[in-house]
Amino acid sequence: MIEAKKVNFEYLESFSLKNINLKVQKGKILGIIGQSGSGKTTLLKLLAGLKEPSSGQININGTPLEPPSKKLIAGHRQIKMVTQQNTLFPNITIAENIAYEVRFFEKKYQNQRVSKLAKDLNISHLLGKFPRELSGGEIQRVMLAKAIADEPLLLLLDEPFANLDSIIKKKVMLNLQSVLRKEQIACIFVTHDIHDAFGMVDELFIIKNGRMVQKGTSEDIYNFPKNKYVALLTGDGFMLKTTEKEVFVRAENIDINPTGELEAEVINNIFKGAFYEIILEYNSNTIYALSKNIFPIGQKIRFDIHSVIHFD
Numbered sequence: 052m053i054e055a056k057k058v059n060f061e062y063l064e065s066f067s068l069k070n071i072n073l074k075v076q077k078g079k080i081l082g083i084i085g086q087s088g089s090g091k092t093t094l095l096k097l098l099a100g101l102k103e104p105s106s107g108q109i110n111i112n113g114t115p116l117e118p119p120s121k122k123l124i125a126g127h128r129q130i131k132m133v134t135q136q137n138t139l140f141p142n143i144t145i146a147e148n149i150a151y152e153v154r155f156f157e158k159k160y161q162n163q164r165v166s167k168l169a170k171d172l173n174i175s176h177l178l179g180k181f182p183r184e185l186s187g188g189e190i191q192r193v194m195l196a197k198a199i200a201d202e203p204l205l206l207l208l209d210e211p212f213a214n215l216d217s218i219i220k221k222k223v224m225l226n227l228q229s230v231l232r233k234e235q236i237a238c239i240f241v242t243h244d245i246h247d248a249f250g251m252v253d254e255l256f257i258i259k260n261g262r263m264v265q266k267g268t269s270e271d272i273y274n275f276p277k278n279k280y281v282a283l284l285t286g287d288g289f290m291l292k293t294t295e296k297e298v299f300v301r302a303e304n305i306d307i308n309p310t311g312e313l314e315a316e317v318i319n320n321i322f323k324g325a326f327y328e329i330i331l332e333y334n335s336n337t338i339y340a341l342s343k344n345i346f347p348i349g350q351k352i353r354f355d356i357h358s359v360i361h362f363d
């Protein structure tokens with residue numbers, strides 16, 4: 052559906068995207084994760100046809116994406132991008148804003164489409180209001196509805212859930228995922244929050260300094276991160292120095308139990324909701340374990356390490 056081959060891009064000398072290769076099929080979701088400034092938004096703009104690669108190719112449905120230099124208005128009619136910016140028309144209602152995207156269809160279909168999307172994105176109660184009467188999170192949901200209203204080939208999302216509280220976020224993410232699958236829309240979505248990505252994507256693309264570091268399913272990347280950058284971006288864990296080399300350990304692989312082979316001292320207990328993070332000192336390493344219970348600070352406890360991750 053969308054494919055980038057050997058794409059390069061430079062902002063003068065300050066930053067470059069190098070040799071980007073990616074492919075997203077119809078109805079699939081790719082998550083792009085990387086540190087601030089790693090090039091996520093720039094990559095989305097290239098894929099949206101808003102910026103032009105210096106070399107390489109971007110194809111949409113097998114056809115080369117027209118670069119902005121060849122178009123009167125940059126962008127592609129069937130590629131929709133949702134960012135944090137409010138681009139709603141201020142003087143018409145929310146229903147009219149969404150219906151505008153399907154204005155060339157008959158009225159009956161327009162109304163059906165608006166109601167269906169409003170239900171999926173939890174904005175039915177807002178349809179009669181004007182954009183100025185909405186909260187930031189409500190506006191984001193309307194922008195999502197507007198972006199998918201005319202069934203684009205590709206939906207590009209730049210931190211689309213940033214303004215949503217966790218209750219609404221879960222619902223909107225699941226509903227959006229199901230709409231994208233049902234309507235076979237390919238989606239690329241940039242986020243800082245790996246937990247948003249895990250629940251939403253079919254594949255992850257990890258970017259650092261404009262280069263792809265690792266690509267794969269969430270499970271693969273979480274369990275087999277290629278390096279420390281990927282490991283830390285995708286979840287909690289720590290480096291552990293052993294006599295031979297340094298390894299990476301996910302906190303959930305530390306098992307505190309009375310017959311454990313190793314011994315550590317409890318430094319602190321941090322409440323995380325469903326569990327406590329237990330900070331431990333082990334052989335001059337600060338390590339973490341997850342536990343349902345807290346332990347007295349200064350107490351020696353025994354533990355095992357179930358598995359470790361080796362980097363090349």
Ligand SMILES: Nc1ncnc2c1ncn2[C@@H]1O[C@H](COP(=O)(O)OP(=O)(O)OP(=O)(O)O)[C@@H](O)[C@H]1O
Binds near residue numbers: 062085087092
């Ligand atoms: N118009 C521009 N001209 C020159 N450099 C730019 C321009 N826009 C962005 N950059 C630089 O390119 C790099 C990548 O920026 P980009 O916005 O793609 O990163 P990002 O990964 O989306 O970051 P964040 O997560 O903070 O939004 C940054 O170092 C940024 O300063």
